Amino acid sequence: MTAGGTDATALTVVNALLLTMADGAEPFRGWLTVGDDGTITGIGPGDPPTPPSTVDPSASATSRAVLDVGGAIVAPGFISAHSHLFMSGLRGLGVGETLYGWLAENMAVLTGAGVEDLYWFTLHGSLDFARNGITSAFNFAQSRVIWNYDPQVGSASLGKVHPVDFLTRQVDAGADAGIRVMSAIRLDDEAFPEQQVLDTFAAVADHIEANVPAPLNLGAAIFGAVQWAATSRTAAVEAELMRRHGVINQAHFVETAEALEQQQAKFAWYDEAGILGPRFLFGHFVHPTDEMITRAAAAGAGMVWQPTSNGRLGSGIADIPRLRAAGIRIGVGLDDQSCTDISDPFQNMRIGIYTLRALHSDAKVLMPAEMLRMHTLGSAEVLGVADRLGSLEVGKHADFLVVDPREPDTGPIWDVYATYVFACGLRNLKQVYVGGKPVYDAAQPPSELTLAATTELHARVAHAARAAGVTPGPLTF
Template sequence: MTLPVARLTVVNALLIPVSDTGPDWFHGWLTVGADGRITGIGPGDPPAVAGEVLDAGGAMVAPGFVSAHSHLFTSGLRGIAAGSTLYPWVRAMMEVFAHADAEDLYWCTLHGALDFLANGVTSAYNFTQSRVTWLYDPATASNTLGAVHPTDYLTRQFAAAADAGIRVMNAIRLDDEAMPEDETLGVFADMVAASAELVPTDQHLGASVFGAVQWAAGPRTAQLEAVVMDRHGLIDQAHFVETAQGVDVQRAKFAWYADAGALGPRFLFGHFVHPTDEMVATAAAAGAGMVWQPTSNGRLGSGFADVVRLREAGMRVGIGLDDQSCTDISDPFANMRMGLYTTRALHTDAGILMPRDVLRMHTLGSAEVLGVADRVGSLEVGKFADFVLVDHRAPSTGPVWDVPATYVLACGLRNLKRVYVGGRPASVEGRCTSPLAADADGELHARITRAARAAGLDPAL
């Protein structure tokens, strides 16, 4: 076998490729080319060793996690509104961010992105904080305008994800109810272009529509989202029927998307906790997907998303870590287990969802629903060499009876030793390699504290 010259050769690895072809795991090797993509992978020893050599020492090497639903800017508000459901919790956050400026959002997003990388998340779908801060009242199902910021409020978030080194898809909200339609569409187009300009090509997984019909006053928002999906060739991910609060109002808005022609393979429902049978059947028939947030749904008391029901209907499912202020620890291992265990409990069936299923959903499945599975989500030749090194022996998890089961059920952040993006180390022993990491904590604390105090909220520490 003749391989391209490797920049990095990984040897002595217990590989879990999460590929739909080949075995679930094997002892072997992986090579990375100069472009940061995988050039070879296989069992045993590599045909040749070149470039830098990473001896995994028998540790597990698996794809970096893909969070298909994230809000990176919330990294400074963990523990906020600790007993609140969705809408009071969101309002508590938005009252703070109404007093934040573009540089505050840069450091909040940078901190969130570095936190993801430190915890093995190498790709993220990122709902950016809109330059329009809305305060939603579920009692009246209406928005109150909190603040309107310049466009750099958004572009600095793009720059932060780029500077952190994470692969990112930037979701952009239309905010059509805050400005004339021509301006809405023009600003949106400018932000789509800025996302591609500010994020290096290999890091940029694309732009997306931040679906906002759940909070809209009328069907025009759905129509405009469909327009920009087609105009710019984008996917749309909409928060939908996430919470039991006002669920009848939320469900009624499903028809707005259907009537607008938005539903299809490029449409994703984020959460989709409380859909009717008719909604599930319609979404599945259209080819729409769903992104599951097990930890945040539990933290906010939103309810349980029955992914077994959705998958049986034919919907594709990915997994996201959602807001860092409602998962509190950006832990993909805990996120998988939370989803796995609660699903088994709901169905009183320990075999209804397996470790392989949730691992695939949080890697390749998430890449598939986002339309980027040609680049990330599994360890296969031609894809980016984004991987984690997880040592199940440090601390020891005991004998390994089932490799994917040990990885999902018994390993966690304590076993995560290294994170690689494009074959280059992004985190070692929980510490990011980015030179900006040294400043991120201090900047975040100072900036989010100032914004919170302006909103009348003082942190305890």
């Protein structure tokens, strides 16, 4: 633990039960300080070494110098290492479908959506994340092409095509919501000439750098699409962009049991392109062969697990103990809000643990502290941002949650990780901070931006559905 100076302290958090998630650190009761730049400047047990200044208790949350959490748990904000934020208005579609049937129903509505619709869809999803304690996200932006994928033939046909600002407006929405985002762009190399593909990615990356506030900007990434490609050329183009821009690539892979042999065969395309390595992540990786696991682990590739989504869509169970034993790094994501239904990281952790314990008939196969680490620091590690995020340590961004297990009461704490992961939930989430500034407070009414996003989402989803000829359309409020 390190004590920082108080000259530039913007916020002091006191009377906290701290789950820092720093490796080797046990939970403790103590304090932390946040500097003017939004990073943690000090943290330790007991009381701060220098008493914090006091202010008028009636002052607004943004001007309050001291946050006394009264013994509540303070833990890092959750990181969703695999998300599709624009899907927030599509919950309730494909309720009895597996992946591709569900996706077809979602894409049918999106066919009627335009550039500004995607801004509001993404803003709503980003604000929903913030309200639920998810402070950082790897976001797969909806492609500027609406593809129609046929799992039986293993390729996609071209649907509606949008301009580049279909992508950049999604980037803007995440920034406006105040959460940290890594924006993944699908290259759509089967729709456009290669030079146009390269230029489009560069243009979006430049837009991110120019328009997203530096502290919120986790950079650009590649939305790996070999899973749906007709030829291995897609892997080669992705490899070129990874080299040119030094970015990571996360690819949906062997997510579903549909056309499984066909999916598994495309693994070789990535391997032959030289992509596998520390900057490559497999999203889902539910149905890998032993050979795929061995090769991925040897190359240093990571994997991102979506337990709620995999269950909701009947995709299967990712055998996390098997992957961890092979040496594959694991992060965790909330996936589409339309297939997690509630973007609830607490629910996501519980579903993950319970499913694996049932699969292995072993209650020790995954413990609460391990699961929490994967959804915080582990996710930061696979995304390559663990120097900034994922744990409460001096020098990292002050992204944290205030969770009170006494309101509603969950009983005495025997094991703090068990209480936090098993017994707490969104009902116990009281405040969310990003960079030491509040982005959600359960005691405060919704912000004007949140109200606007709600109004716009309902109207725009209904309009998109009508424009696409989807009937019956959604109920609106």
